[in-house]
Amino acid sequence: MFLSILGFLMIATFMYLIMSKRLSAMIALILIPVVFALIGGFSSDLGNLMLSGVKSIAPTGVMLVFGILYFGIMIDAGLFDPVVDKTLKAVKGDPVKIVVGTAVLALLVSLDGDGSTTYMIVIAAMLPLYRRLGMNPLILTAVTMLSSGVMNIIPWGGPTARVMSALHLDASQVFTPVIPCMITAVLWVVFVAYILGKKERKRLGHSHESLSKEEEIASFRIAATLEVPEYKRPKLLWVNFTLTAALIVSLVMNILPIPVLFMIAFALAMMINYPNLEEQKERMSAHAGNALSVAGMVFAAGIFTGILTGTKMVDAMAGTLVAMIPDALGPHMPIFTAIISMPFTFFMSNDAFYFGILPLITKATAAYGIEAGDMARASLLGQPVHLLSPLVPSTYLLVGLAGVNFGDHQRFTLKWAIGTTIVMLITALVIGIIAF
Template sequence: MLETVAAATILGLLAAILSQRVSPLVALILAPVLGCLAIGAGAHMPAYMIAGITRIAPVAGMFVFAILFFGLLGDAGVLKPLVSGVLRAVGKDPKRITVGTALLALIIHLDGSGAVCFLITIPALRPLYDELGMDRRVLACTASMAAGVNFLPWTGPTIRAGSALKLPVSAIFTPMIGVQVVGLGFVFAVAWWLGLREQRRLGLTPARASGPVDPVPLPRFFWINTLLALIVVGVMVSGKVEPVVVFMIGTALVLLLNFPAPTIQRERIESHAGAALQMVGVLMAAGVFTGIMNESGMIKAIASAAAGHMPAALGPHLPPVVAVLSMPLSLIFDPDSFYFGVLPVLAEVAAHFGLPPVQVAQAALLGQMTTGFPVSPLTPATFLVAGLSGVELAAHQRFAIPWLFAATLVMTAAALVLGVFSL
């Protein structure tokens, strides 16, 4: 009963969002509410919702002030010279721009934070895409791919996999270095192809696409603003201070420096209030969804049911099967539920067929909340990448999911060829 309602709730949520019949905010709130009522836990529902909102509140606060911070820097003209500099470096060639997008996202995501990656990469490059009329879905997809093909030892999924199965992360990651290299090669190849397709769509010839770009004069307080931005990003990446605190202080300093008059400060804040309010609303709704699904036991129930109904014939081939399914499973399970709930069960099943648990962990990392996290409705990063890119969530998912799933399939093939696990 519990697992059936859980599955229906998740499938209903995905269908509602992808069909665009209702907004993500409505779907994220009403789908779990109906599921909770269906299992007879209506009396506990308010507590479940508050628990989820409490966990998401710091993230929501970070996103609100991050939007204000980067938006105000844009209002102060700080991004224009930076965009001009990037344009001079890559010209107006969409192929080079998309490859540069992937490279920038990959470098920034080395700290393992998808939120930080998107907060820095997308606002910096979106004006460039708009300048040329490039499809913003390409920006969202390219940044998502580069961030997704990243399961370094200090990233969340790898740490969870090692903790859940009592394995050192080096034992999981080291044999997969070659697989990750292949995955990154695929990302840059796709980025180049998407850029080529945009170049053809826009009718840019190679000569026009690489034309010179005039430099933009530096605005007032450019270097002070740039230094402030670097300090804010550096402190945030260091992890020594909560991101919401960093962005709150940074926002206040940007306002005081560039817009000292209180009336202008209110005007600038109001100009970005719509985007901030929309983002925090969706994030709070996502907190409601995860709170109800986790606190009611629905996620745990569907995890046990999925593992328990696995056909015995799949046992000897479990690692490649898990690898292929890992990315789609990100749409159903949040990282904690999968890695601490499902993965140990799968490892136990694999052990019955003489397969080491490390192979199941490696297979899961090829997609479960790696390539899957930028499109999963269970992660705030999905709403962040869509919101910052200025595209509808459903449009981002429809565009990016095939490419992200393809990255998982390519890495799965590489894992088989390189002998990480066998078919």
């Protein structure tokens, strides 16, 4: 019980400090778990616990560093300029179309099942457009994450594979019945994008219907002031496109480990676009700050998870939460599981929830005649909220690329993420894929 209380207090303290902006996320991820580990009497093992967590997350850190550098080079070279320019002409400066377009792009790119890849592609393509028009980047991160949260349920995305493995089920029992829920969630995300776009249109003080030719010209003039012509490589557009397409295909096919793929792609991109050593140094310096901040955050998160897991706090928390479930909820456990999957996967990793808690509550609810498939499907519905967790490395990539504060992103996105889960839950109940 002591470890459980300590774990909950640690997470609550961490969330309070970063959401109230009393500490940065990176500092809090390092210091808060250290303090609580010392309180718990783990001083002798502290170094090993921290190092173990850092080692476990090292491949992710490497991937993010070189992923940021690679897409930074592609932005510098102008790979996404045609997309931005054509989009700007098509939407005519209308924030509604831009935000809805962001949602559609993120939903399509998320089909590869990798959140980090989705964030890098969508942010690289859309952030320049948001900047040109003075739009709130929090809308970009929110809509992108909501889209990724829905598509993260696909079998190759991670959570569904964990559920099938933990409960010994196949895709036809877990994923296929959830497809209608995903469809309604997709419609919800597009609707949210429309709402946010309408608010942004109002904030910017112009309407789509009244946008004049002069305003369109002004938009392009603003765009021109943000360009860095000397670093553009328009003649290498198709070479860069081919290289990026090859990278994405290799990521999907898992030809090599993802960190290695990004390292190779970065080296090739740098040699092709900036063969001069001085130019390479300049481009590296231009993106080093962003890469360092994201990598630092990820390695700091490794310390947090290393201590949380190594001290067995997460196991104690899981046991406490399961013990708190009253018998009266037994017949309604699928609904309860869908709801608690939001905070559970927020405060702990997917592995801890799906391999630790889910099998326990599934076994307990079998006495009420509830099938494992119902519990499996219900447990997936909290994934849109899960991605807001400080324990998800790709989230730091998202906020780092967009240049927004982690706590601001959480506050802005949370209600819409909860709404996504509720929409999926209502759909699941209506079509009867989880027991009522």
